[in-house]
Amino acid sequence: MREALIAAAFDLFLERGFEQTTVDDIVAQAGVGRRSFFRYFPSKEDVVFPDHERCLKDMTAFLDASADTDDPVLRACDAARLVMRMYAENPTFSVERYRLTKQVPGLRVYELSVVRSYERTLASYLRDRFTVRGDGSLRAEVIAAAVVAAHNHGLRAWLRTDGRGDAAEMVGSALDYVAGAWTSGQSPGAAGPEEEDDVVVVITKRHTPMWRVVREVEAGLQGE
Amino acid sequence: MREALIAAAFDLFLERGFEQTTVDDIVAQAGVGRRSFFRYFPSKEDVVFPDHERCLKDMTAFLDASADTDDPVLRACDAARLVMRMYAENPTFSVERYRLTKQVPGLRVYELSVVRSYERTLASYLRDRFTVRGDGSLRAEVIAAAVVAAHNHGLRAWLRTDGRGDAAEMVGSALDYVAGAWTSGQSPGAAGPEEEDDVVVVITKRHTPMWRVVREVEAGLQGE
Numbered sequence: 001m002r003e004a005l006i007a008a009a010f011d012l013f014l015e016r017g018f019e020q021t022t023v024d025d026i027v028a029q030a031g032v033g034r035r036s037f038f039r040y041f042p043s044k045e046d047v048v049f050p051d052h053e054r055c056l057k058d059m060t061a062f063l064d065a066s067a068d069t070d071d072p073v074l075r076a077c078d079a080a081r082l083v084m085r086m087y088a089e090n091p092t093f094s095v096e097r098y099r100l101t102k103q104v105p106g107l108r109v110y111e112l113s114v115v116r117s118y119e120r121t122l123a124s125y126l127r128d129r130f131t132v133r134g135d136g137s138l139r140a141e142v143i144a145a146a147v148v149a150a151h152n153h154g155l156r157a158w159l160r161t162d163g164r165g166d167a168a169e170m171v172g173s174a175l176d177y178v179a180g181a182w183t184s185g186q187s188p189g190a191a192g193p194e195e196e197d198d199v200v201v202v203i204t205k206r207h208t209p210m211w212r213v214v215r216e217v218e219a220g221l222q223g224e
Numbered sequence: 225m226r227e228a229l230i231a232a233a234f235d236l237f238l239e240r241g242f243e244q245t246t247v248d249d250i251v252a253q254a255g256v257g258r259r260s261f262f263r264y265f266p267s268k269e270d271v272v273f274p275d276h277e278r279c280l281k282d283m284t285a286f287l288d289a290s291a292d293t294d295d296p297v298l299r300a301c302d303a304a305r306l307v308m309r310m311y312a313e314n315p316t317f318s319v320e321r322y323r324l325t326k327q328v329p330g331l332r333v334y335e336l337s338v339v340r341s342y343e344r345t346l347a348s349y350l351r352d353r354f355t356v357r358g359d360g361s362l363r364a365e366v367i368a369a370a371v372v373a374a375h376n377h378g379l380r381a382w383l384r385t386d387g388r389g390d391a392a393e394m395v396g397s398a399l400d401y402v403a404g405a406w407t408s409g410q411s412p413g414a415a416g417p418e419e420e421d422d423v424v425v426v427i428t429k430r431h432t433p434m435w436r437v438v439r440e441v442e443a444g445l446q447g448e
Contacts, residue, residue, distance in 0.1 A: 112336045138377050138398055142405075145373035149365045174362055181366075181405065 002040045002050070004030045009047045010096060018048075018104040045110040048097060052114050055086045056121060063125040072129035073143055073182045076122045077175040080151040083118060084171040087155060091163025098159040119148045143182050150174040226264045226274070228254045233271045234320060242272075242328040269334040272321060276338050279310045280345060287349040296353035297367055297406045300346045301399040304375040307342060308395040311379060315387025322383040343372045367406050374398040 008030035012021040023044055027037050041047045059079045066075050087094040101107045123144035130136030154171035232254035236245040247268055251258050265271045283303045290299050311318040325331045347368035354360030378395035 109333055109337050112340055113333050116336055135401065138374065138401055141373045141377045142370045142402060145369040146366045149369035150362065153362050153365045177359065177362055178366060 001030075001032060001036060005032065005037060005040060006047055006050050009044075010093070010100075013048070013100055014096065018044075018100060018107060045107060048100065048107055049110070049114055051086050052117075055083055056117055058082050059118065059121055063121065066125070066129075071183055072126055073147075073179055076126055076143065076147050077179050079122060079125070080118070080147050080175060081168070081171065083151060084155060084167055087158075088163075088167035091167075095159055095163045098156075115148060115152065119144050122147055143178070146178045146182070147175065150178045225254075225256060225260060229256065229261060229264060230271055230274050233268075234317070234324075237272070237324055238320065242268075242324060242331060269331060272324065272331055273334070273338055275310050276341075279307055280341055282306050283342065283345055287345065290349070290353075295407055296350055297371075297403055300350055300367065300371050301403050303346060303349070304342070304371050304399060305392070305395065307375060308379060308391055311382075312387075312391035315391075319383055319387045322380075339372060339376065343368050346371055367402070370402045370406070371399065374402045 005026060009021070009026045012025055012029055016025075021044075023034065023037055026044075026047070027034050037047075041050070059082050062079050062082060063075065066072075101111055123140045126140035126143055127137055130140050133139060151171055151174065154174035155167070157174075158165045158167045158170045229250060233245070233250045236249055236253055240249075245268075247258065247261055250268075250271070251261050261271075265274070283306050286303050286306060287299065290296075325335055347364045350364035350367055351361055354364050357363060375395055375398065378398035379391070382389045382391045382394045
C-alpha cells in the first residue's frame with residue numbers, strides 16, 4: 001500500500017507536476033481511500049521523501065551505539081554514510097526525486113528542513129562527545145555542518161551521473177576530506193598531486209616533545 | 225509605510241500569534257491598503273525577515289569587490305559579519321523575532337531558506353577563488369557551511385543574552401575559529417588555556433625542508 005502510493009504519486013508528479021497533483025489524484029491512481037494516504041504520510045511533501053524518517057532513526061541509533069573509543073568525527077562521517085546508502089539503494093527513484101526537487105521550490109524548502117534535521121542529530125552527538133572542551137558546542141556545530149555539506153556535495157555529484165557512479169566512493173571521498181581537516185595527522189588540502197596548494201597538516205598536543213612532532217610531520221609527508 | 229507595516233505585523237504576531245494573524249489584520253492595524261502590503265512584501269513570512277534581501281545584496285557586492293590578494297576564507301568571514309551587523313543594528317527587533325521564530329515552524333523553515341541563500345552566496349564566491357584547486361568545489365561548500373554554522377552559533381549565543389552582549393565579539397570569535405581551521409598557521413583547537421585537548425596545528429607545504437617545519441612548530445608552541 002505504502003509503496004503503491006509512492007509509485008502513484010511519482011507517476012503523477014512527473015506527468016503533471018507536483019503543484020498540479022492533489023492527494024485525491026494520488027489515491028485515485030493508487031486505487032485506495034484518502035485516509036490510507038494520511039495514515040502513511042502527513043502531507044504531499046512527505047511522499048517525496050518517504051524514507052528520511054526511518055533513516056534519521058537509524059542515524060540516531062547508530063550514534064547512540066558509539067563507543068567511547070570511537071573518534072567522534074569519523075563516527076559522524078559514518079553516520080552520514082547511512083543517508084548516502086538510502087539514496088544508493090534505489091538509484092532510479094533518487095535521480096527522479098532529484099529532478100523533481102530542482103523544479104519545485106516547495107520541495108527544496110522541505111528538503112532543507114530534512115537536511116537540517118540530520119545536521120542537528122550529528123551536532124547533538126558531537127556536542128555530547130566534546131563536552132570536555134571549552135569550544136565543544138561551537139566545534140560540534142561547525143563539524144556537523146561541514147560533514148553535511150561534504151555528504152551533499154558527493155551525493156549531488158552522484159545524482160548528476162544519473163545514479164550510475166559509485167555513491168559510496170563519491171560521498172566517501174568527500175567525507176574523508178572533512179575527516180582529514182578535523183582529525184589528527186591528515187591534510188584537508190592534500191587531495192592529489194595536481195593541486196596548487198599541496199599542504200601537510202599536523203595536529204599535535206602542546207608540550208609534545210619536538211622529536212615526536214618531527215616524526216609526525218615526516219609520517220604526514222610520506223603518507224601519500 | 226514599510227516600517228509601519230513591520231511594526232504593526234510584529235505587534236499582532238506577538239499578541240495573537242503568527243498563524244492567527246492575517247495580512248488583512250496587519251494592514252488594518254497599520255491603517256493602509258492591502259495592495260501597499262504586497263508592494264513591500266511578497267508574503268506574510270517576508271515581513272518577519274524584512275532586511276535579508278538587502279543584506280544578501282550587500283554581501284554579494286562585498287564579495288564581488290574582493291581583491292585577488294584577499295584571503296578567500298577571511299573575506300567570506302567578513303561577509304558573514306554583514307549579517308551579524310544587520311541583527312545587531314536593531315537588538316530589540318532581532319530578539320523578538322528570535323522568540324517568534326522559535327514558536328512558529330513555518331518561520332523556522334523560511335529562515336532555513338534564508339540561511340541557505342547566504343551559504344550559496346559564500347560558496348559561489350569561494351568556488352570562484354578556488355578554481356585552480358582540484359578540490360575547489362568541495363572545499364568551497366565545506367568552508368561556506370562551516371562559516372555559516374559558526375556565524376549562527378555566535379548569533380544565537382548573542383540572541384540568548386537578549387541582545388545585551390557584544391554581537392561583534394561573539395560572532396567574531398566563532399568566525400575566527402573557522403578561519404583558524406582553514407587558513408594557515410592557526411589552530412582550530414587552541415581557544416584557551418582551560419582546554420583539555422590543547423593542540424597545536426601546523427600547516428605546511430609539502431617539500432618544505434624539515435628545519436622550516438620545526439621552526440613553524442616551535443613558533444606555534446610559543447604563540448600563546
